[in-house]
Amino acid sequence: MPKAQLDSGAFYIRQRSNFSERDEQMKKLRLTGASALIALLAAILAPAPSASAVKVECGDPNFVQVAWHPSNGVGGVACFAGAGKNWFEGVRGFSSWATYLITGNNDITFVDCNGTTIDYPRGKNTPLNPAKCVAWINIKPY
Incomplete structure (x- = not known):
């Protein structure tokens, strides 16, 4: 295999693995943000316990x-x-x-x-x- 093809393949694999890591980090960040938003909305919108006469x-x-x-x-x-x-x-x-x-x-x-x-x-x-x-x-x- 010519060296240029080998280098471009290695570059592609390295670049692709960087994207995979970034994708995973973004997924975790989105999931954490969504969880925090859901918890915040639940705390704000949850009805207060009813009082008793x-x-x-x-x-x-x-x-x-x-x-x-x-x-x-x-x-x-x-x-x-x-x-x-x-x-x-x-x-x-x-x-x-x-x-x-x-x-x-x-x-x-x-x-x-x-x-x-x-x-x-x-x-x-x-x-x-x-x-x-x-x-x-x-x-x-x-």
Whole structure:
């Protein structure tokens, strides 16, 4: 084989191996950049954990108040404060039925046992007739 052909072949092989190394480095750099971008977007766009409305002693007219009774008898009034969701417990083993709702200074979403949602604006005193089976109450943030 003539020397010129041999040298050009060696040059081609060396040049090609340099391209392969650069290609691998670029692939790693792109993969690292894409991974960092995905992690950044996940941190920015991930929803914050939902807060929980806290069950409190009644007495403040600004609290959400729910008059209720279990399916087996006498209930009472439960009051909630703070933005977030409160799964309504009532009496374990029995459905809880809301008969009256006072929103206080809160906008709320009432969710019944079938998953139906009803929004109530702040400042509403609402008799629930017939009583509604209550699953949870969401107090909306301002």
